[in-house]
Amino acid sequence: MRCSPWFALAAAVGIARPAFAQETLAPRIGATLAGLEAELIAFRRDLHRHPEVSGAEERTASKVAERLRALGIETRTGVGGHGVVGVLRGGRPGPVVAYRADMDAVYSSDPDPVEFRSMVPGVRHICGHDVHTTIGIALAAGLASHRRDLAGTVLFVFQPAEERATGALAMLAAGVFRDPPPVAIYGVHTAPFPVGQLATIAGDMMSGRDRYRVAIHGEGDRGAATAAVRTRLAALGTVAPAEILRPAPRDLVLVTPPQVAESAGVTLLSGTIMATSLSRPAVTKGMREIGALAQGGTVVTPRYQPKTIAGVFNDSALTVRATAAAEQVLGAGNVVPVEVIVPAFSEDFGSFQDLVPGVFFFLGVSNPAKGTVGMPHTPDYVADEGAILVGARAMAAVLLDRLGRP
Ligand SMILES: [Zn+2]
CATH class of the missing domain: 3.30.70.600 (Ribosomal protein S10)
Structure with missing residues (x-):
């Protein structure tokens, strides 16, 4: 197939991409992500073997920064402690949207019920932040592979010290949203319902x-x-x-x-x-x-x-749209409403939402067929690794949907 030399010139300088490019991006990114699954699982297992508690995420941050830089993504480190920020600028004009992942692990001396067990005595990833971080890297890889067709900019926020609930405020104080300022922020947290599903709700989601x-x-x-x-x-x-x-x-x-x-x-x-x-x-x-x-x-x-x-408070209009975008990828009925709140758990994602509207999702990581349950902060916590692609594909669709609507 041939194309006009004018179109080729425009494409080469990153302008005037055809209108169909953005619409077909989600499935193309989905295909890219599927090809990366083994590599992503290996990345997650490496983080799982080397967990770091709040404020000590030095190795994790360096692995994240190394990946972002290898993808050609503008990367800042040391943002509010061990925070890492990646800025992926698409080839076409559009808004700025953010994805946030937290990176820290939890004190726990119980044995890890997986073969890639923690090598750090007394510290384990039993809150799934290794999964959230890997989804961030997956999104960065998937979106960077198609950056010329991407209309807008994606800000990747890799947050330290979530368990201590100080990391979000520290990153904000260090100017995470200053350049470029996002119009919306999204994130996920692993939760004990079946892999393949997400859950969210407009308004209060975590106290x-x-x-x-x-x-x-x-x-x-x-x-x-x-x-x-x-x-x-x-x-x-x-x-x-x-x-x-x-x-x-x-x-x-x-x-x-x-x-x-x-x-x-x-x-x-x-x-x-x-x-x-x-x-x-x-x-x-x-x-x-x-x-x-x-x-x-x-x-x-x-x-x-x-x-x-801060807890979590989801913007109503964004939640409706993000739910529809995620459901298109995961299938009808696979984004379920959060009807109740468990008072034992909270999150500092809301510190970002206090400044920029956003949507937070619970990501199902339990696998009833295998008998594994992903209840955060419990000794037998196991996150099914199928959730990495589920989360990455759904979040890619959510980000693209927001980028596509100025
Ligand atoms: Zn957590």
């Missing part, structure tokens, strides 16, 4: 974590005031602390019982609250009312610090 501190001072009966504050704090909760692993409605409030300390005539009660954006106004009001509990010569001063961990 944040807030802090409270109540100071009681004065000459009155501090014991009585302390009891009253305890009662009022407990009444704010809609979920009992004993039910922390049970799914709860999306307006949950979980109040940890306060730690009580006495110092220099002041009684201090402090603890955490897990709340969603739906429930936070009620918590804010309740905390303010605790200040009115002063009685009999005591003064009660509450301090409430919301979102010390």
